[in-house]
Amino acid sequence: MHIAHVTNFYSVPALSPSSAVRARGIAYRAAGHEFSVIVPGTVASVAGTEYGTLVTVPARGAAIRRGFVRIPLAIRRALDRLVPDRIEVADRLSFRQLGAWARENHVPAVLFADDVPADWATDAALKNYDRVVCGIDGATLSPVRSDAGIIVTMQPGVDLEIFTPLRHNSALRDTSGADLIAVCAAPLTATGSVSIAIDAIRKLTEDGTDVHLVVLGDGPLRYRLERSAHGLPVQFLRASNLSLAERAEVFATADFALVTAGGSVGHAVALEALASGTPVIVSGSIRSRIEFRSGGGVTTAADPAHIVNAVSKLSEVSVESRRRAARETALRFDAMPLSRAMIELHDSLN
Numbered sequence: 001m002h003i004a005h006v007t008n009f010y011s012v013p014a015l016s017p018s019s020a021v022r023a024r025g026i027a028y029r030a031a032g033h034e035f036s037v038i039v040p041g042t043v044a045s046v047a048g049t050e051y052g053t054l055v056t057v058p059a060r061g062a063a064i065r066r067g068f069v070r071i072p073l074a075i076r077r078a079l080d081r082l083v084p085d086r087i088e089v090a091d092r093l094s095f096r097q098l099g100a101w102a103r104e105n106h107v108p109a110v111l112f113a114d115d116v117p118a119d120w121a122t123d124a125a126l127k128n129y130d131r132v133v134c135g136i137d138g139a140t141l142s143p144v145r146s147d148a149g150i151i152v153t154m155q156p157g158v159d160l161e162i163f164t165p166l167r168h169n170s171a172l173r174d175t176s177g178a179d180l181i182a183v184c185a186a187p188l189t190a191t192g193s194v195s196i197a198i199d200a201i202r203k204l205t206e207d208g209t210d211v212h213l214v215v216l217g218d219g220p221l222r223y224r225l226e227r228s229a230h231g232l233p234v235q236f237l238r239a240s241n242l243s244l245a246e247r248a249e250v251f252a253t254a255d256f257a258l259v260t261a262g263g264s265v266g267h268a269v270a271l272e273a274l275a276s277g278t279p280v281i282v283s284g285s286i287r288s289r290i291e292f293r294s295g296g297g298v299t300t301a302a303d304p305a306h307i308v309n310a311v312s313k314l315s316e317v318s319v320e321s322r323r324r325a326a327r328e329t330a331l332r333f334d335a336m337p338l339s340r341a342m343i344e345l346h347d348s349l350n
Helices: 019-030 061-066 070-082 095-104 143-147 170-174 194-206 222-228 244-253 263-275 304-315 319-333 335-348
Strands: 002-006 034-041 045-048 053-058 086-089 109-112 131-134 151-153 180-185 211-216 234-237 256-259 280-282 297-299
Touching: 002 019, 002 070, 019 034, 019 244, 019 263, 019 335, 034 070, 053 070, 070 095, 086 095, 095 109, 170 244, 180 194, 180 244, 180 263, 180 304, 194 211, 194 222, 194 256, 194 304, 211 244, 222 234, 244 263, 256 263, 256 304, 263 280, 263 319, 280 304, 297 304, 297 319
Parallel strands: 002 034, 002 086, 034 053, 086 109, 109 131, 131 151, 180 211, 180 256, 211 234, 256 280, 280 297
Antiparallel strands: 045 053
């Protein structure tokens, strides 16, 4: 079957499509299915990738000046051209219109509710969806629709084969020349809070710590953040330019991951780092969702001084112990059962 996934058009994610969507696409293709992902961009384009067909709909830069109303229409046109057998929707901006498109075209539709505010997920909004997928800590949906049996709970996961400590790259690490390497993967927006990570590196440097920060992300605040990091050991990489394997290599080579973004974005980044054997310092609002093995990660306030203290605390644990603890923390979030469950879910929607 041909499965089309509409990713987040409402905000700028750390990576679009996310690594979870990319990994699921690889699993779909391995099972013999076709996978297309519709993402926002500045110009229309279609490209083949390792995980499927990437379809870019103009929804950034000058395109946004035409207003939000036209974006759902542009997505509908993209779906008209793709002619999918199933659609997955993870966009709060267009989920109502895409549900209607699915019903009009007799295409079974699945909504990822964690990307939709709970007060938006009303009976009327959900009526055109065959299934609504919620994470364990996902949105609280209408009790009427819950009783209808369309709600499916699935724990968010990470691909443990792509994100693995085996991707540690000593040569890449040596290029920094620093004693400690930290990575911060987040959208370069106000909600990504990357500035907190940069301020923490500034404080660590002032305290005499030999540290190098790799910022992995895309977004409108890139140049402002680069200016604020001027003179500091901070390197910016565009998330969109890296394959999943290269992204995993960055995580596996770092000593710590600073998770500044909250919600599902921060949760995904934390899992990617943990699976790569890299302890995390979580300052975003995901702290209740992951129970860390000792040495595998800590939660802290979104404050540079607290992050510095967390770095000091984790540095007291041996490298081998904290990497093992990080990986063990991630093992219960294996994405393969989720991918198989999604394939079974799509197969059941006739």
